[in-house]
Amino acid sequence: MAKSVVISEHAKRRAAERLNISRRNDIKHHFRKALMYGLSPSSFKGTFYNYLMSKLKKNKSCTIKIYSDFVYIHRNKKLITKCSVPEKYLPVFQF
Numbered sequence: 001m002a003k004s005v006v007i008s009e010h011a012k013r014r015a016a017e018r019l020n021i022s023r024r025n026d027i028k029h030h031f032r033k034a035l036m037y038g039l040s041p042s043s044f045k046g047t048f049y050n051y052l053m054s055k056l057k058k059n060k061s062c063t064i065k066i067y068s069d070f071v072y073i074h075r076n077k078k079l080i081t082k083c084s085v086p087e088k089y090l091p092v093f094q095f
Contacts, residue, residue, distance in 0.1 A: 004077060005031050005032055005077045005078070005079065006078040007027050007028055007031065007078075008079060008080055008081075011079040011080055011082055014082060014083065015027050018082075018084065027082070030067075030070070031072060031079045034067035034070070035065060035074075035077070037067055039092075040066075041053060041066075043066075044066075044092070045095060046095055047095070048095035049095065051089065055071065059073050059075075059080065062075045069085045069091075070085065071083050071084075071085055
């Protein structure tokens with residue numbers, strides 16, 4: 001499992017605001033799982049794929065992983081932000 005992950009201050013703030021997760025170790029645990037088991041945008045198609053690509057356009061040098069109904073935007077194992085998949089795309093496996 002990827003041990004050396006970093007959580008940005010922005011990601012920590014957003015996780016606390018959006019997901020009620022404030023402990024950095026909890027965020028790191030979820031991020032490590034996303035890196036190992038998460039799916040990349042190329043695993044999807046249609047409108048959900050287009051949604052993910054729009055996220056990448058805003059964060060050009062970043063990578064996206066989708067894991068457990070969350071979108072993780074990161075660069076070189078540094079979590080930039082984590083947000084929930086919009087309800088209209090749930091469950092994600094249908095895309």
